[in-house]
Amino acid sequence: MIGYDDKRNFFRMMVNSVCELKMVDDESTRSLQAVCKDISATGMSLELEESSVEMGTMINVYIESTNSQIPSLTADTRVVRCDAIDDNSCIVGVEILEMK
Secondary structure (H helix, E strand, O other): OOOHHHHOOOOOEEEEEEEEEEEEOOOOEEEEEEEEEEEOOOEEEEEEOOOOOOOOOEEEEEEOOOOOOOOOEEEEEEEEEEEEEEOOEEEEEEEEEEEO
């Protein structure tokens, strides 16, 4: 039987890197830190200290490069899933809308 990960169209690269988020929702725009767990050509998985994030929330993600040969990453994304880890944190799946 083929597992879910085997059905992906794009390879996911494990990152586990601190990133800066600018979350834009109906109520406000706010900034916070998170950990980018993995990234693919079309999306990312982010771990944040929030109980939940609404589907459709727009998030600007910035990951600073620690290597002079690799540029930093900035992307406009949209939340497509949110899975609670505990009462204070969750894993958010985002779709990459635009790389800058």
